[in-house]
Amino acid sequence: MGWNAGSGPLRVAVVGAGPAGFYAADALLKQSDIPVSVDMFDRLLTPFGLVRHGVAPDHLKIKTVTKAFAQTAAAPGFRFFGNVEFGRDLTVDDLRKHYHDVIFTTGAQTDRRMGIPGEDLARSHPATAFVAWYNGHPDYCHLTFDLRQESVAIVGVGNVAIDVARILCLSREELLRTDMPEYAVEALSRSKVKDVYLLGRRGPAQAAFTNPELKELGELEVADVLIKPGEAALDEVSRQEVEAANDRMLARKVEMIGEYAAREPAGREKRLHLRFLVSPAELVDDGRGGVGAMRLVRNVLRRSDSGAIAAEPTGETETLPAGLVFRSVGYRGVALPGVPFQERWGVISNKQGRVTHPETDAPVSGEYVAGWIKRGPSGVIGTNKPDAVESVTAMLQDAAVGATWSPVAETPESVDALLRSRGFDFTSFGDWCAIDAAELAAGEACARPRVKFGSKDEMWACLGREGGRAAG
Amino acid sequence: MKVSAVLAAKGNRVFTIRAEALVEEAVASLAANNIGALVVTSGTGAPSGILSERDIIRQLSADPATLEHHVSDVMTFPVVCGTSGDDVDSVLRTMTAERFRHMPIVDGDVLVGMVTIGDLVKAQLNEFRGVAATLETRLMES
Numbered sequence A: 001m002g003w004n005a006g007s008g009p010l011r012v013a014v015v016g017a018g019p020a021g022f023y024a025a026d027a028l029l030k031q032s033d034i035p036v037s038v039d040m041f042d043r044l045l046t047p048f049g050l051v052r053h054g055v056a057p058d059h060l061k062i063k064t065v066t067k068a069f070a071q072t073a074a075a076p077g078f079r080f081f082g083n084v085e086f087g088r089d090l091t092v093d094d095l096r097k098h099y100h101d102v103i104f105t106t107g108a109q110t111d112r113r114m115g116i117p118g119e120d121l122a123r124s125h126p127a128t129a130f131v132a133w134y135n136g137h138p139d140y141c142h143l144t145f146d147l148r149q150e151s152v153a154i155v156g157v158g159n160v161a162i163d164v165a166r167i168l169c170l171s172r173e174e175l176l177r178t179d180m181p182e183y184a185v186e187a188l189s190r191s192k193v194k195d196v197y198l199l200g201r202r203g204p205a206q207a208a209f210t211n212p213e214l215k216e217l218g219e220l221e222v223a224d225v226l227i228k229p230g231e232a233a234l235d236e237v238s239r240q241e242v243e244a245a246n247d248r249m250l251a252r253k254v255e256m257i258g259e260y261a262a263r264e265p266a267g268r269e270k271r272l273h274l275r276f277l278v279s280p281a282e283l284v285d286d287g288r289g290g291v292g293a294m295r296l297v298r299n300v301l302r303r304s305d306s307g308a309i310a311a312e313p314t315g316e317t318e319t320l321p322a323g324l325v326f327r328s329v330g331y332r333g334v335a336l337p338g339v340p341f342q343e344r345w346g347v348i349s350n351k352q353g354r355v356t357h358p359e360t361d362a363p364v365s366g367e368y369v370a371g372w373i374k375r376g377p378s379g380v381i382g383t384n385k386p387d388a389v390e391s392v393t394a395m396l397q398d399a400a401v402g403a404t405w406s407p408v409a410e411t412p413e414s415v416d417a418l419l420r421s422r423g424f425d426f427t428s429f430g431d432w433c434a435i436d437a438a439e440l441a442a443g444e445a446c447a448r449p450r451v452k453f454g455s456k457d458e459m460w461a462c463l464g465r466e467g468g469r470a471a472g
Numbered sequence B: 001m002k003v004s005a006v007l008a009a010k011g012n013r014v015f016t017i018r019a020e021a022l023v024e025e026a027v028a029s030l031a032a033n034n035i036g037a038l039v040v041t042s043g044t045g046a047p048s049g050i051l052s053e054r055d056i057i058r059q060l061s062a063d064p065a066t067l068e069h070h071v072s073d074v075m076t077f078p079v080v081c082g083t084s085g086d087d088v089d090s091v092l093r094t095m096t097a098e099r100f101r102h103m104p105i106v107d108g109d110v111l112v113g114m115v116t117i118g119d120l121v122k123a124q125l126n127e128f129r130g131v132a133a134t135l136e137t138r139l140m141e142s
Helices: A020-030 A047-054 A061-075 A092-098 A128-136 A161-168 A172-178 A183-190 A211-217 A235-243 A248-262 A380-400 A414-419 A430-446 A456-461 B001-008 B024-032 B053-062 B064-069 B088-100 B119-142
Strands: A009-016 A036-039 A078-081 A101-104 A124-126 A151-157 A197-198 A221-225 A270-274 A278-285 A291-303 A309-321 A324-327 A355-358 A363-369 B016-018 B039-041 B049-052 B102-107 B111-115
Touching: A009 A020, A009 A092, A020 A036, A020 A047, A020 A061, A020 A380, A020 B064, A036 A414, A047 A061, A061 A078, A061 B119, A078 A414, A078 A430, A092 A414, A101 A291, A101 A380, A124 A128, A128 A161, A128 A183, A128 A324, A151 A291, A161 A197, A161 A270, A172 A183, A197 A278, A211 A248, A235 A248, A235 A291, A235 A309, A248 A456, A278 A309, A291 A324, A324 B053, A355 A380, A363 A380, A380 B119, A430 A456, A430 B053, B001 B088, B001 B111, B001 B119, B016 B024, B024 B039, B024 B053, B024 B064, B039 B111, B049 B053, B049 B102, B088 B119, B111 B119
Parallel strands: A009 A036, A009 A101, A036 A078, A101 A363, A124 A324, A151 A197, A151 A324, A197 A270, A221 A270, B016 B039
Antiparallel strands: A278 A291, A291 A309, A355 A363, B039 B049, B102 B111
């Protein structure tokens, strides 16, 4: 038995309005084998997930991908429901009553810990909290970071780590060219930060940041990039690796790092130190419950039988002054109520996008997954496109043989009615367009690209609504 | 990209067989599960070997009674294992250079999965596609 077009469109719920959610919606709405309607839910009032709250506020070009997402949102059959939290406002059972299928695209919402003594001292933070704060994420806008500290250590050398380092090194003029909310621009331009240390466990050839990010560091107005020549030079293991890889981008990355190491500092007010072959062993208490320094252990690289290059501690240590620490050593997904989870990888249990029972690997009918909550945090924004296409293809194949949920309430209005009955307000894509226009106008008024709202309350006020949530 | 990104979306089962099992049991498992190799275990701890369809074919052509032999007589050992934190690019290069197609992934003492060269090539291809998609969007919008 195949999908019976006479019974109306395949009604699909997408949980999470980030890139994976939009790529999934796009793949569903662009195909013509099976008529589809898509309802997308997000816990925030606004769509676009990490494009809005993760991508660095000075990387406006990367955010233009939202124009493609807005085109998807404009397609007939697409609806957005913001301020709806899965598990609290809407459960799997609700979805099963209203939809044929669901695809979870909730991302990797929590950070990995370093697992070292002192990690929970005051002024030691996950980098993601800082990123969410300067990007105006409503759940993080109330946080404060002690930017009176002169020395900051960032653990990790991925693109998040490098974004945080760069943001800490921007001048007020550079900050004004970003789309940060007002509070972040003010706090960051009053910052006393002088030395920013980026700490990589392995060497230059294994650093996860990409070449454009590395190049940008050299173009900062008020910061010098410092790399120790001894750490920029490749060891024998890495030299062989780079040679075997025959990868022009990798060779260029190593070359650029060498150029920074050879560069004479221009005496700018801030210094961005890129360190390699060191791991944090302990955060040292300053005597008042805050982090004062970091004990680092030096590493050497070893090549394993599998060919992978891993860092091994040597026992040689050094102490780095650090009054503020951000860790960016990986991210994990968070389990969703009623959805099978695979703890080991921090993802929803799945096989190529079909949600599976963790023990038997048998597919769970009607449930699919895409993006970071499917494969863990890896790749660039666009990596979620082939990933989402794979999951959507599986969903459509299953639908073609009738393997879907059997909803009892099939009209689009029934979902609105359900949400209204729960006593809270939610946003539409039209509401987002109004918020978007207001932020752009606020930017125009002060010659900035955009000024983000700093809280949910401001957004509701912009929409002229209370946005209240009934008690309980 | 790490091997963990490949394993995360590959389901949770790793197909294993005990070293003292018969090759015919292994053949049945390969066929039933539509796979090309089994991780050979002996009790707990790291895999003691790997048994691929190639191993079986090679033995079978020399000795028609292979199906009644023990897995330990036919398997390849020692087996090169990786960890879930290994870089996909490095592992892929090793598999290409050393000409093997399956690698058990072991974290500490625990067998957490198996990757095939096909899995890794697909992951790398999707990574390239992702970069292409990102660049394409940026060109369209600028």
